[in-house]
Amino acid sequence: MDKTVIRGVGGLLSAHEFAAGILPINGYKPESSKTSGKTSKLHQPSILWPNGFKYNGQLLRLALDLAERLLPAFYTATGMPYPRVNLRHGIPFYPN
Structure with a gap:
């Protein structure tokens, strides 16, 4: 379970930071599109790629x-996460 969190979620977050230009990478300066609209943490202005x-x-x-x-894999009585979770339904494979 912990590998899924580290590799899956961590990989997506790293890719987001690269695509959004948050990581300091030489020669990569993304420019936001000129469209106006509401922005929030989850809805950011578009970045145009070449x-x-x-x-x-x-x-x-x-x-x-x-x-x-x-998250449901981490809600256990012992504090140890379940080894598997059904990603479609969000429930642990081993509820007991």
Whole structure:
């Protein structure tokens, strides 16, 4: 379970930081699109990539979705997370 959290959620968060230009990478300076709209932590202004792709936080929303689906595995009486969780339904495989 802990590997899923580290690799899945962590990978999505790292990819988001790269795509949004948060990480200091030489030569990479993404520019926001000029469209106006509401912004929040989950809905950011679009960033235009050279190939025409518009990134607006899709990876961040996927990381949040995965993390919320993994949370039931950590609600245990012993404090030890369940080894597996059903990601479709968000319930542990071993509830007892």
